[in-house]
Amino acid sequence: MKPSSRITIITLLGFWLTIFGGLPLLLLLVTSFLGQHPEKFFELNFSLESYRQLLDSSYLDILLRSIKQAVITTLLCLVISYPFVWLTARMNKRNRNIVLILVMIPFWTNSLIRTYAVRIIIGTNGLLNKMLLGLGLIDSPLRLMYSETAVVIGLIYLMLPFMILPLYANLEKFDYRLVEAARDLGAGNTQIFLRIALPLTLPGIIGGSIMVFVPTMGLFYVASLLGGGKNLLVGNLIHQNFLVSQNWPLGAAMSTALILMLLSMLLAYTFILRKMKSREVAG
Amino acid sequence: MKKGVLTITDLSKSFDGLSVVKNFNLVISQGEFVTLLGPSGCGKTTLLRLIAGFDKPDSGTIMLDDKDIGCTPPEKRQVNTVFQSYALFPHMTVFDNIAFGLKITKTKKSELLSRVQNVLKQTQLESLAHRFPSQLSGGQQQRVAMARAVVNRPRVLLLDEPLSALDARLRQEMQIELKKLQRNLNITTILVTHEQDEALSLSDRIVVMNQGAIAQIGTPREIYEEPKNLYVARFIGEINQLPARVEEVNNSGNLTINVLGKNITIAKEIDCAKGDRVHLLLRPEDLRISGDIDEAMPRFSGSIIDRRYRGATLDTTIRLDTHDITLQACEFFDEDDPDFDYSIGEKVEVSWVPGWEVLLKDET
Numbered sequence: 001m002k003p004s005s006r007i008t009i010i011t012l013l014g015f016w017l018t019i020f021g022g023l024p025l026l027l028l029l030v031t032s033f034l035g036q037h038p039e040k041f042f043e044l045n046f047s048l049e050s051y052r053q054l055l056d057s058s059y060l061d062i063l064l065r066s067i068k069q070a071v072i073t074t075l076l077c078l079v080i081s082y083p084f085v086w087l088t089a090r091m092n093k094r095n096r097n098i099v100l101i102l103v104m105i106p107f108w109t110n111s112l113i114r115t116y117a118v119r120i121i122i123g124t125n126g127l128l129n130k131m132l133l134g135l136g137l138i139d140s141p142l143r144l145m146y147s148e149t150a151v152v153i154g155l156i157y158l159m160l161p162f163m164i165l166p167l168y169a170n171l172e173k174f175d176y177r178l179v180e181a182a183r184d185l186g187a188g189n190t191q192i193f194l195r196i197a198l199p200l201t202l203p204g205i206i207g208g209s210i211m212v213f214v215p216t217m218g219l220f221y222v223a224s225l226l227g228g229g230k231n232l233l234v235g236n237l238i239h240q241n242f243l244v245s246q247n248w249p250l251g252a253a254m255s256t257a258l259i260l261m262l263l264s265m266l267l268a269y270t271f272i273l274r275k276m277k278s279r280e281v282a283g
Numbered sequence: 284m285k286k287g288v289l290t291i292t293d294l295s296k297s298f299d300g301l302s303v304v305k306n307f308n309l310v311i312s313q314g315e316f317v318t319l320l321g322p323s324g325c326g327k328t329t330l331l332r333l334i335a336g337f338d339k340p341d342s343g344t345i346m347l348d349d350k351d352i353g354c355t356p357p358e359k360r361q362v363n364t365v366f367q368s369y370a371l372f373p374h375m376t377v378f379d380n381i382a383f384g385l386k387i388t389k390t391k392k393s394e395l396l397s398r399v400q401n402v403l404k405q406t407q408l409e410s411l412a413h414r415f416p417s418q419l420s421g422g423q424q425q426r427v428a429m430a431r432a433v434v435n436r437p438r439v440l441l442l443d444e445p446l447s448a449l450d451a452r453l454r455q456e457m458q459i460e461l462k463k464l465q466r467n468l469n470i471t472t473i474l475v476t477h478e479q480d481e482a483l484s485l486s487d488r489i490v491v492m493n494q495g496a497i498a499q500i501g502t503p504r505e506i507y508e509e510p511k512n513l514y515v516a517r518f519i520g521e522i523n524q525l526p527a528r529v530e531e532v533n534n535s536g537n538l539t540i541n542v543l544g545k546n547i548t549i550a551k552e553i554d555c556a557k558g559d560r561v562h563l564l565l566r567p568e569d570l571r572i573s574g575d576i577d578e579a580m581p582r583f584s585g586s587i588i589d590r591r592y593r594g595a596t597l598d599t600t601i602r603l604d605t606h607d608i609t610l611q612a613c614e615f616f617d618e619d620d621p622d623f624d625y626s627i628g629e630k631v632e633v634s635w636v637p638g639w640e641v642l643l644k645d646e647t
Contacts, residue, residue: 175370177366177370178370178372180337180357181364181366181370181371181372182372183337183356183357183358184335184337184357184362184363184364185358185387185431185432185435186384186388186435187387188358191387195383196372200373200374276374
């Protein structure tokens with residue numbers, strides 16, 4: 001590539017990033033340091049009040065609960081996806097593509113609509129209960145709706161492809177001959193998983209986990225629709241502060257804190273990846 | 284007769300109705316180096332995978348020290364494989380790769396250390412113990428793969444075309460190293476290859492395979508000098524093939540055959556009758572040209588149509604004046620006449636060293 005065209009591309013990219021990434025972030029950051037006002041969105045003076053409020057125990061509780069739910073969702077997504085992706089990656093090319101398309105089709109529907117679909121399925125008179133009652137497996141309908149379980153089910157359903165796709169991208173490259181080599185050297189299935197498959201697919205596992213964990217923290221409408229207001233998450237708080245109680249500085253401070261937390265996770269991931277890469281490339 | 288370590292009886296395997304290994308029988312004794320030799324698709328790799336346990340036989344038995352291991356999973360067999368792709372674990376150092384099998388079997392730490400160190404020394408990998416596989420050259424990776432297998436002291440070591448990824452020169456070096464290691468450790472070894480010179484130089488015995496069956500079993504010398512059929516003769520080395528007819532079967536076991544219109548009596552015992560069609564097989568180095576021909580031998584006239592200087596030898600292609608036959612000859616330079624050479628088109632007479640010929644019945 002000619003140096004001049006390279007500079008053009010970098011300039012364009014820089015422009016694009018500044019306008020759509022940097023500027024909104026900067027606005028958010030500035031807003032978070034503004035004073036709060038009971039009637040207006042904010043007051044134009046420097047204040048750390050919003051950050052001080054963040055340390056309030058009720059907010060911290062919600063943050064911890066959000067993290068807990070995101071962790072549970074991420075782990076369950078991983079446990080569900082890993083064997084599925086492992087088998088998919090071993091299929092022939094045609095079947096593999098069919099399976100991947102099936103995974104992606106729900107993506108084309110709005111996630112809000114899909115959340116309503118989950119309501120219909122797990123509701124007290126929903127499909128799941130009707131089926132279980134019909135089969136005689138339960139005597140009275142399960143009360144799943146408006147609970148943490150319902151929120152986690154909804155989150156898993158929405159986030160599963162975000163785990164499956166990064167895992168697939170990684171597992172597809174996994175050299176299955178290594179499994180034979182390990183078996184030949186005496187390793188059983190557990191040993192093969194722990195010593196060979198797990199360490200070699202770690203980038204996919206971490207990548208998928210971040211892809212699930214990060215959006216899960218902010219998916220407020222899943223908690224509203226399936227958790228019924230009792231199970232507020234960080235996303236709900238931010239949503240409320242910006243759109244309901246119109247306390248922009250507090251919402252911005254919450255967003256900033258969330259962004260910082262997720263950013264540090266991404267940095268840790270990049271660091272681990274680089275460490276693994278430096279092993280595989282001649283040094 | 285030494286005791287058999289590995290005894291394969293009537294082993295058969297087919298994939299999708301296609302028979303890949305057919306009624307295979309082989310007994311391998313302790314410390315023996317046996318090569319399965321054949322073109323790709325002859326079933327040699329499948330046979331190796333059956334012995335390793337990656338595939339299950341359709342019928343027949345595989346006995347390892349009097350124990351039927353036909354249905355034992357690979358991780359429970361005292362057999363280790365060196366894979367064609369090496370299949371080294373990329374996230375482990377050379378040391379950890381080699382120690383893998385010992386760690387799995389929960390070997391005592393002190394014993395593990397000493398055994399890995401010992402193998403590292405024998406494979407000259409001591410200084411590379413803490414490198415990762417991607418930081419090694421092809422030959423070094425090959426050695427790690429060898430070390431990783433032999434450190435477990437397998438009853439049988441399986442080598443699946445272990446040198447095929449190396450360039451010719453390195454392959455030669457590794458052949459010597461491989462043989463040395465195998466001899467030092469006295470490990471019973473089965474090598475799968477399609478390289479005949481690898482088979483000839485490494486093996487105690489060679490099993491030439493053709494479409495899942497044994498074409499011939501023998502020492503490298505037997506395989507090369509006394510091929511039992513045309514398939515083996517053609518597969519191992521270059522060979523000249525002349526059509527002949529049996530003229531007379533003498534009482535003493537001698538045969539008189541007619542080759543390209545000339546009669547010759549040779550001392551060969553093959554089961555044939557007067558009038559049978561046979562093939563006279565001659566290696567390029569069996570041929571003698573013009574001045575070197577033994578007086579008792581028939582001479583065929585022809586002309587040189589190609590000559591190739593090969594350093595130690597001079598290879599020539601000779602077209603016979605009659606019968607539209609070309610022969611490949613290979614002559615060594617000797618001290619008496621270091622400058623000998625031929626010009627293209629030169630008229631020569633050609634014959635062979637008496638007794639060096641191979642006679643095979645026509646199989647068609």
